[in-house]
């Protein structure tokens with residue numbers, strides 16, 4: 001780890017991020033309806049140790065304390081997500097004012113602390129009622145999403161400037177509807193491709209609804225991957241093309257190039273039948289954006305491999321004849337992810353070169369899960385996380401120095417939280433949460449390191465971003 005702090009241009013934004021189901025708890029309070037993650041996590045065998053988000057970090061009741069932690073950190077902005085089923089318990093129709101009131105209070109508390117809110121409208125928690133009607137496989141869900149976006153923006157648009165429609169639609173579509181490792185736990189081919197399309201469509205329909213309600217900065221957050229082939233062989237190069245189609249082009253081509261990915265037929269064959277597309281959808285999806293949110297954790301290397309299912313018609317959309325390899329020889333986080341900061345720089349340069357008209361980027365997530373230990377005196381020292389953050393921020397500064405337009409960085413995550421199917425064993429927070437002790441918060445040494453980085457940046461540039 002380099003000892004000097006990375007340096008960023010004046011006006012560069014620093015933030016911290018969370019998501020509703022991962023921290024809020026209060027799963028059945030004040031009229032919240034169930035989401036697919038309530039159903040999934042309550043289904044035996046779906047999450048590690050049967051973990052659920054019923055209580056999580058109890059942020060719903062402790063949000064004032066969490067705003068104070070953010071204030072102490074000195075961040076410019078806080079990225080949080082709104083739980084769709086808190087606002088619209090059935091996903092459409094009836095509005096639950098108490099749900100909106102919660103986000104209203106949070107917004108006001110943040111503003112009073114000098115922190116600008118950045119709202120993610122969809123961080124994977126589809127109302128169960130909509131899943132029962134087909135979920136993201138159904139075009140109607142895209143329309144309901146736009147209506148929900150309008151409801152939230154009409155209430156908060158006067159105070160919230162920055163809006164993110166979707167978080168990591170790759171995970172919603174392919175981990176949720178093809179791999180089945182996330183809610184709703186489906187393992188489908190064409191259904192998952194339809195979900196991917198309808199997520200993009202929902203995003204595109206939401207953009208004008210948000211603008212009409214006064215949103216100033218609108219973007220979408222993608223978890224694009226820096227992918228390399230294990231070798232130059234024709235077979236591995238084919239695997240690379242298929243992986244790039246699945247992970248990246250599915251999103252970037254419609255959003256930033258106005259076309260569907262060229263590699264669809266090679267990747268999915270007849271599964272990608274386009275039955276879910278209509279004329280005009282690309283124009284909706286390509287609505288101009290003010291920023292693109294990027295989440296980065298680790299790179300991918302792939303090689304050619306046999307499909308798991310021999311009958312092409314029965315394959316899931318992630319069964320593309322590709323296997324991940326791990327040639328990096330570096331440290332891994334507790335998620336099993338290799339730590340390769342230079343891949344972060346490479347991804348940003350690649351994107352800039354491929355899409356010259358890419359909107360400015362915000363890094364909306366970056367961080368690491370580590371085996372944190374609380375010492376006898378109550379402290380949590382997390383040098384591996386500090387090294388991960390320092391190295392990735394240096395890698396980001398390198399990309400900016402090379403001319404990539406990145407305007408800000410949100411650390412993932414403010415708090416240890418419910419890491420989806422991996423439960424509470426994976427800790428990403430810069431603040432430790434003691435789940436056995438009423439969700440007590442203990443800032444880790446990474447919190448102090450990030451606070452000092454932000455303070456040094458301000459002292460050097462004299463600027464604060466809103």
Ligand code: IFM
Nearest residue numbers: 019022168295365412419
């Ligand atoms: O915790 C998740 C988050 O919800 C989405 N991006 C990746 C994080 C770490 O896995």
